[in-house]
Amino acid sequence: MRSRERRRSILRATTVLMVVAALIWLGGFMWFATGLPHDVEDPTSVTDGVVVLTGGSNRLASGLDILAAGKAKKLFVSGVHQLTSVTQLQRLLKREPEMFECCVVLGKAAENTAGNASETSRWATEEGYRSLRVVTAAYHMPRSLLEFRRVMPGVLLIEHPVFPAHVKLSQWWRWPGTTSLIATEYSKYLLSLAWMQFLGSSSDRWSTDA
Template sequence: MARVGSRRVRLARSLGRLLAVGLVAGLAWAGGLVWFANAIPRPPAEESADATRPTDAIVVLTGGSGRLGTGLDLLTAGRARKLFVSGVYEGLDVQELLRKSRQSPSDIECCITLGYSADSTIGNAYETADWLREQGFRSMRLVTANYHMKRSLLEFRMVIPDVEVVPHPVASPNVHLEDWWKWPGTASLLVTEYNKYLLTLLRYELEMLLES
């Protein structure tokens, strides 16, 4: 009986430790989520000094509202020599893309390149890296959603560490960052993006460790 009692005590202690570790991990995750949400750029951050600084290229990651229009406006304003749109679906050409964006094809068609191979943020980074090397460009302005920017910058840093990347976040009207926890759609989006960012950060740290 004494042995059985001792085993139960050890089991209870082990479960207690596991619960404590789980509680600490959960609190750390939740605290990180709050930090992540608060660190997302809000307007007028998009109108910072970096917004007017020229770069060799503008790169737009498809997948969200306002990104392409912002990229085209930046190109028209002369913020870069060329625009690269990464992650475009097969069959879409530049003229159709400009028509969808209500832009005149004759004005800027010659300065736009579409990338069709990327289907993820990692793919965006590699597809863009190949194009930048072909063009001989050393700086780029990255246009993507504000909540997606932190992970995108990390992915691009791993693939093209020698290229200067200027962030240009775009705010979506459908993502409510103020009191985000009150909006189920926004909360779900931020939790998903935060988890993806943590996995990307883990990959980044492992790569740095292996290279050191």
């Protein structure tokens, strides 16, 4: 009898914990979704460089427009396929070859957002850059900035979101595809945040042991 009551108590406690966790996740998701950028807040500031994270429409075109407008010295494209060349991109986008020859650099090491941040940090350090404009999709911006700030705490980062046509940020709840995309991105954001906290606590522990 006691064993049965104990199992019921454990089941009730587990159910309550799951409900509380779901409510916390839902509240955080609402905060995340409503806080996504809907425009470029600072389109005019000049930065040392501009970085484009590959993986979505209009990102590279926006980065090239920024470069052509004289808002940055060089453009770094992170996460490019190993076989892609600067010349191929120039021909594909039909832009001035001189701009690509002098001012476009391809990063081919990154396979994810954390990798984007790492290879961009190396490039910025080599160039001596202290400010960057970050170009990626609006829904991807929070996690990108999280990773970039982790590896480049002393670099000024200006967000420059782009807005893919298939992602309906306005009234996102009416679009199941957009809702699913934002929910997935929010979960990835939480994982990145948790991983950063783990790395920080591990670093503190090792420093104390040393």
